[in-house]
Amino acid sequence: MKNIVKRLKNIIYLGMLSTCFFSNQSCTNYETPPPIRADIPESGPSTSIRKKVLWINIDGAAGQVVKDVSPAQITAMLAHSKYSWAGLSDSRTLSDGHRQSEDPVNWSTLLTGVAPGIHTISDGSYMPNITLDPTKPEQTVAYYPNIMDYIADANPAYKTLCITPWTDLNTNMLSNAALTLTTKNDEETKEATLRSLQEDDYTFTLLSFSGMFHAATAPGAAGGFSIKNPEYVAALNQIDSYIGEFLQAIQERKNFYYEDWLVVITSNHGGTAEGEYEGKSEEERNTFALFYFPHYGTSEMKEEMMYGVAMSSTVGGVVNDPDRIYSLGAGKSLTMEIIMQMKPNSSNSYTYANWKMIIGKYKGNSGATEGSWGIYRQSNRFDIYIRGSSGTTQPQVSNIFGDPYWHTYSAGMQSIGNRIAYKIFYDGENKNSNTASVTAADVTTDADVLRIGNSNSDPTFYVAEVRLWDALLDDEVMTDNAGKLDISLDDPHLIGYWKFVPEALSEDGKTISNQIEGKPDLELSSTTAGATFTVDKFPNTLPYYLSKPENVVMEHTLIAPQILYWLGVKIDSKLTGRVFLSGYSEAEEWREYE
Template sequence: MNKINTYTHKLVAIITVALFIMIFSACNKDFPNRLKESSQNDTSGISAKNRKVLYIILDGVRGKALKAINPPNIAKITNNSVYAFDALSDFDENVLTNAGAWSNMLTGVTKDKHDVISNDFSGNKLAAYPSMISRLKQANPQLRTVSIASSVAFNTNLASDAVLHQEFENDDLAVKNAVNEELKRDDATFVLAQFHSAELAGKANDYEEGTIAYVNAILKIDNYIGEIMTSLRSRKTFSDENWLVVIASSKGGEIAPDGSAVDNTSYGDATRNSFIVFYNPRFSTLFIPKPASDAVPYTGTAPNFAGNDSKISRAVIQDATAFNMGLNDFTVEVKVKVNNGGEYYPPILGKRATFNGNVIGWLFFLEGDDWQLNLSSTSGGNIQANGGAIRDGFWHTLTAKFYKDGATRKASVYTDGVLKKTIDITSRGNIDSPAPFTLGYITGSGGSIDVILSDIQFYNVAIPDNVIKAQSRKTYVDSSHPYFNNLIGYWPGDEGKGDVIKDKSSYTRDFRMQGTAQWQQFNEFTPYLDPIISSDFYKIVPNSVDIPFEIYQWLGVSVPKSWNLDGKSWNPIYSDIKP
C-alpha cells in the first residue's frame, strides 16, 4: 500500500499477543524439532514407510456454515486436530477466485506473489512460485505424489508434476473412488484430493447453512471423507505409518449481510471464510478461535485540544493566506472525538479570527450534542448547517464541502459519510479570512472544548457524495483515494511529541501547537471507523498459505528462505506425550 504517511494504528491487545506466542512457530525449524522430540518415528527426511500426507480440498465450503451443519465425519476428525472454523483463504482485498484460492493452498504464497487472479490462470507467476507438488518432486524425485481433482484446471496448472494426476470434471464421486484406490497402494505417500460439488451448489443457490442443496452437497462430501478415512485406517501398514491429514476449504462464498453483526475486517468476508484442520490420531484437540474482529480498537496518538477563551488550546498554520479558496470548490474532513459534556458554541476547527459577530470565514463548532458548520461574511451575516449528534464517546468523521451548483454556491455537511444538510451560501460571496487555518479553540464563543482531532484532510475539489461515503471509515489517506491528487493538506496528527503537526501532503504546511494543546494516546472501539489492522491480526488463525509450509515440515522438507513463503507452522499438542 503506497501510503503517504506512517499512520499505522496497530492492535495491541495483550490476549492476542499471548495467543500468538502460544500457537505460532515463527522459526522454520522449530516445528520439525518438536516433532522429533515428541515422536519415535523418523523425522530426518521423506520416508515411504513413515511420514505421509492426505490433503483434501473442499471448494466453496464456508467455515461458519460447516460449523453450523456439523457433518459427523469431519466433527469426529476434529477431536484429534488443530482446526479453525474462521480460517482465512487470504486476507488481502483482492477478488478471490477458485484459481487464486487453489494457488494459495498449493504454493504457500498469496496473489501478490503468484499473481493468479482469474480462473484461467492468465498472467501467473507459478514458475517463480511453483506448487507444492513441484517442490516435492525437486526435494525427492522418488516420492509418489498423486493429485485427483474434480476440476481439470486444478491439475493442469498446479499438479502437472505429480507422479499421477487424474481429472474427473465435476465428479466428486469419481474423485472419492480414485482416492480410495490410491490408498490401497503400499507406496502411497502424498495424496491430494479436490472436491468441487459444494462450490457448484453454492453458486447455483447460495452459500447459506440453511440452503438444502448447499447443505446436502457438504454432507455428501463428508460421507466421502468418512469412506476415505476408513480406507486410510484399513491400510495394512497403517500402524507403521504417520499420516498428517489436512482438510481445508479453498474459499467460502457470498451470503446475505447480517444486519445484527457488523464485521468490516477480512474475518467478516464470507468469501474468505474457510475451514482448516490438521489431523493426526496422536493430536489432542486444539481449536483456534478468531479474535474479536467486530470490535477492533482505533489506536494511536493525536492532538488533544482542551480550552476556552481564557485557556488557549489550538494549533495554527503560520501562513495566514494558506487555504483561502476564494469562490473555488473545496472539501475539509476531520476525525473527532468529543471528551467533555454538553457545551454551546465552542469552535473546534476553522479559518476565522473569532466566532463573534459578522467576522468573515468558516468554522466547525459544537452546539450541545451536535456539530455545525458556520460561515460568515462582512455583509451577509452568519449561516450554518447542522451535522447532527457526535457527543457520544465515539470517534466520528466530519466533512464539509463547498461547491458551485450551476449559478448557486452551496455547502454540505456529512457525519460519518452521511449527508446531513445542504445550504445555499451564494449571498455570502468570498469568505476568505485573514486568520490562519486553526485546529482547536477559536476565541469568542464563551464555551469550552475538550476534543481529539486526527486525520485532517483538505482538498481543492468538491468530492462527490459517494466517495465521501466510501472513504469515511478509513483512518488514513493513500494513492487509492480517487482524489488523492487534489489533496493540498493532510495532517494524520500521529507525531506524539513536540509541538508540530506535520503536513504529509506535498505542500508541507505544518500546524504549530499553542497553549495547552498536547498529545493524547487513545485505544478504543468505534463503530464508525475501520482502523488499520496489522497482518498479524489475521495470522492468529490458520491461513491457506500455512498449509504447504505445514506439509513441508511434516515430510521433513527443508524450506529455504529463497522460496519466500508466506505461511507459518502450527504446533500440535500430542495426546501421548507428557509436557
C-alpha cells in the first residue's frame, strides 16, 4: 500500500509539472514581494564540488551501427570517454505476449544493476516473476532497488529526474524519481532535458530517445536495425545533435566549473536487418556504452567474449569411459580443471544444498558407494570426495562460490600406497594440499561413466572448459593454466579436453567433441525429451582478465554501479556488476593540476 500511495503522489506531481513543461499555457509566475526580496542575498556560484550524471539511453541503437555511422558529436566525445561498441545486452527472449517497445527485461537490468535471473522481471508490470507457494506463507519475494532508490537513500537532497516515452516504465519502475515525465517523441524529450539543464539542479537525470527504435520497427521499414536503413541512420544523427545541445547547456551553467558531469550514453538492445530485437542473436544483443568526462583520456574497452553451457536440473553431460581412462586407482594420478560461472538462486544467494557433484564418477545412486570420486559443491564449499575400499577423504576449500564471475577450479590427486596426495587450486592459487589415508585400489573399479553436472542437481553453474590429465600437475602449471581459455594440446598427459564453444557442438546439439584425438566425446544427459546443449555467449570475467580496468565487456549490469560510484553512493553487494571507473579516478582530481 505504501508503494501505491507513493506512485499516486508521483503521478499527481508529474501531471502538475508536465502541464508546465508541455501545455500551451504557461504556469503562473508569482513575484516575490519587495520587502522579502530585499532580505534575500544575491545568489552566487557555489564553490563546493558537486558530482552530477546525465544518462542518455538510445533505444534500439546497435553498437556496430553507431560505430560505422560515426555521428559527429558522439565521435568528438570519444577523446574523453571510456567506451565500447561491442556491448552485450541481456540474453533473453521476449514472448509474443511480452513483446513491447519498452523491453522490460533489459530496462530492469540497466536500472537495478542485477542480472535478469535475479530480478526476474519479464513484462511491463516491472514486477518479479515469482510463483508463490500458498502452502508456504513465510515465502518472500525479493525486490531489488533501482538506481533512484540508491541515490535517494544515500542523500535525500539529491534530486532525480526521468524523462522517457515509455508509460509502463515510468509508472511501474521510475515513479520513485523526484520527477518523472512521459514524452510523446524525441523532440519533447530533448526540450524537457534542455530546460532542466538550463533552469534546474538535478543530481541525476535519465532520459530515453526512441526515434531509432521506431525507425527500425515501423511497418514497411527497409533495413531494420542496420546502416542500410536511412530513417534509422537519420534518427541517430538527429539524436546526436541533441546530445551536442545538452553538452552546450551543461557548459553554460553558472556553476559549471564546480560541477563534475559524467555523461553516460547507452543503448538497451540492438536488432537485425529484418527489424527483430526480442531474441538472443548477436545482432539483437549488440549495444554500446560511453562514459564521458571532459578530463578523461580516451580508452576503448577491450572486449573479450567466451562461451559456456548451462548445467541445470534437466541438462548434464556424460562421457562414456568403458576403458576407465578417467579413473583414479592404485598408482594412478588425475588432475581436473574446470572453468565455471556459478548461478545464484532466486534469493541472489550462491549457497545451495549440500553435495552437488560438478564432475566425477559415482557408483550406485550416490557418491556414498566404494569406488566413487569427484569434485562436489557442498553449500558454498569446494570439495574433493574419494571413497576407496578403506576410508573416505573429502578435503575442501570454503567460501569460494560467491560471485557471478568466471573462475578456474582445479583438483589434483595421486594414489601413493594407502594414501592419496591431493591439492586444490582456485584461480591458480593453492588453497589446500596434503595427503589422506584412503586405500585407492578399489577406486579402479569406479563407474564407466564420467559425469559433468548431474540431472538431479540444482541449476547451479555454466561450464566453459573441462580438462583432465593422467598426472598430478606441478603447482606452476596449475597456476599458469588458470584463466586460459585455450591450452596446448601437446602435453601427452592431457587425456580429456572439452571446450563448450559453438564449433565443438554437434549439429544435433547433443555432443561436445573432445579436443584430444581418439578420446571420447561428451554427450548430453537430460531428463527432458528433445533437449539439447545451448551454447551461450558471455563476457570474459576471469580474474586475470579483469585485473586491468580497460578489460571490460559492457553488460547492462555495469551501468548502475558506475553511476553510483560517480555520485559517491555505496555499492550494494547485491549488484551483479562491478565498478571499473575507479581505475581512472586520478582524472577526477583535475583541479589540483591546473
